[in-house]
Amino acid sequence: MLLSIGLPLIIEKLVLIVVVVMSSLVIAMYATFAERKVAAIMQDRRGPNRAGPFGLLQPLADGLKLFFKEEIIPNLSSKLLFILGPCLAMLTAMMTGAVIPWGDKVHFFGRDISLQIADVNIGILYVFGVVSLGVYGIMIGSWASNNKFSLMGGLRAASQIISYELAMGIALIALLMTTGTLSLKEIVQQQQEHWYSWNIIKQPLGFLIFLICAFAECNRTPFDLPEAENELIGGYHTEYSSMKLGFFLFAEYINMFLSSSVMVSLFFGGYDIPFVNDASLAESIGTNWVALIHTAVFLFKAACFLFLFMWVRWTIPRFRYDQLMNLGWKILIPLALINMLATGAFILLQQNNWHF
Amino acid sequence: MSVIEIMFWFLSVLALGAAVMVVASKSPVYSILFLILTFFAISGHYILLNAQFLAIVNIIVYAGAIMVLFLFVVMLMNLNAESEPHQKNKWLLYIGGISGGSLLLVMVAALKKVAATNQLVQMNNGEVGLIKNLGIKLFTDYVFPFEISSVLFLSAMIGAVVISKKEG
Numbered sequence: 001m002l003l004s005i006g007l008p009l010i011i012e013k014l015v016l017i018v019v020v021v022m023s024s025l026v027i028a029m030y031a032t033f034a035e036r037k038v039a040a041i042m043q044d045r046r047g048p049n050r051a052g053p054f055g056l057l058q059p060l061a062d063g064l065k066l067f068f069k070e071e072i073i074p075n076l077s078s079k080l081l082f083i084l085g086p087c088l089a090m091l092t093a094m095m096t097g098a099v100i101p102w103g104d105k106v107h108f109f110g111r112d113i114s115l116q117i118a119d120v121n122i123g124i125l126y127v128f129g130v131v132s133l134g135v136y137g138i139m140i141g142s143w144a145s146n147n148k149f150s151l152m153g154g155l156r157a158a159s160q161i162i163s164y165e166l167a168m169g170i171a172l173i174a175l176l177m178t179t180g181t182l183s184l185k186e187i188v189q190q191q192q193e194h195w196y197s198w199n200i201i202k203q204p205l206g207f208l209i210f211l212i213c214a215f216a217e218c219n220r221t222p223f224d225l226p227e228a229e230n231e232l233i234g235g236y237h238t239e240y241s242s243m244k245l246g247f248f249l250f251a252e253y254i255n256m257f258l259s260s261s262v263m264v265s266l267f268f269g270g271y272d273i274p275f276v277n278d279a280s281l282a283e284s285i286g287t288n289w290v291a292l293i294h295t296a297v298f299l300f301k302a303a304c305f306l307f308l309f310m311w312v313r314w315t316i317p318r319f320r321y322d323q324l325m326n327l328g329w330k331i332l333i334p335l336a337l338i339n340m341l342a343t344g345a346f347i348l349l350q351q352n353n354w355h356f
Numbered sequence: 357m358s359v360i361e362i363m364f365w366f367l368s369v370l371a372l373g374a375a376v377m378v379v380a381s382k383s384p385v386y387s388i389l390f391l392i393l394t395f396f397a398i399s400g401h402y403i404l405l406n407a408q409f410l411a412i413v414n415i416i417v418y419a420g421a422i423m424v425l426f427l428f429v430v431m432l433m434n435l436n437a438e439s440e441p442h443q444k445n446k447w448l449l450y451i452g453g454i455s456g457g458s459l460l461l462v463m464v465a466a467l468k469k470v471a472a473t474n475q476l477v478q479m480n481n482g483e484v485g486l487i488k489n490l491g492i493k494l495f496t497d498y499v500f501p502f503e504i505s506s507v508l509f510l511s512a513m514i515g516a517v518v519i520s521k522k523e524g
Binding site for chain 2: 078081120121122125126128129132133135136139140143151154155158159161162165182
């Protein structure tokens, strides 16, 4: 029954929400630091190393700098929408975390606490819905800036995200046909048995399409045309300064982390520890320790994806605009459709005991 | 009032207020943003009715895709009150009023037949809105209308391609 919930559940979920939001923010903060360090290593430099030991306090210094900058709102802009833009960008970036299973469960105070904020039965569609709303922050912010270059950036972002959403959705359909459920928790649990039951083995092409589309949805290189600095000054955030600019930049890193988490739970077994039988491990060291290891494994997998995002950024140059559209509409969508049809035919044959 | 009733009233007021603002606001960009808000309120109603799939599809398709394209077009055209041609034809106003009024009449007539109950709306019973039951219903009882509507979509897609080819 809806809304007939007890106080302990509310407290438990509140604590979980605070922890997830806080840790996403901290991870995104250190993702900016990691990005600069990775760039430095690839370009044979040292990278930030002044603030704190090994430069570890650099993200704090960056944030502090952004807070102390002067806040400028253009005179001829609509103020409300100008402020709403970065807020929406941040909000939609954070919302995905609600359905991701960060671990199995922990046992505290005589209660089994699931390490997932909401196990809704439309889980993956929720992620898809939030992703499709992500473009509003950029569009509203860019329009409210009342600047040609900002508007161009916003329009580029909108057309790019809509184009790649289609391929992403069709790739997801193929995955859902193999899993038979929309709940992220169940998808992860199906992948627990063996290391070869991970969905990447069943849907390699689907994963590739999903990965490319995730890069496009996060506006990361090679798809960072909305903020192409040599064509559009700063793109959609040209007019922004201070922490509002910081929010736009920061939302990109949160998006990166959360789309890495979605990819890990959909294709790479979520919190599954490879080559280890989790049930017997839980018996020998207890549920809580296993949950801790699960979360650590999950974060490690997500960190690998974050590194991939950065690696690609400093290796591959930006697409031209017509190349971007051709890749989306003429290559990815037909590939995704073929993948979907092949998966469907395979499942039908399997149900029919391999007779035509 | 129970929690569900409070949520129902909140969502209804939000939906109706935002819908009025769609018509009343001067800038078309604000109109579209209010329309998006209306869609969210309607999705909230779907969730109260235990139709989660419909709620999220409403958000993905309408708020996430169609409204982005609307916003896209309006931002490109940069419409505002000054550039809009002033409507001088009085007859259009009368005809609009009459047709809107008759639609209202039809709706009121249709609602009169519904048995009046004390309950505002039947909340949270019925499982047909959940995705599994909805899928089974669509592919067994309603498979013919479902396929017909997919043919309609296909023809619309082909039409769009043909039009864009002619212009290019």
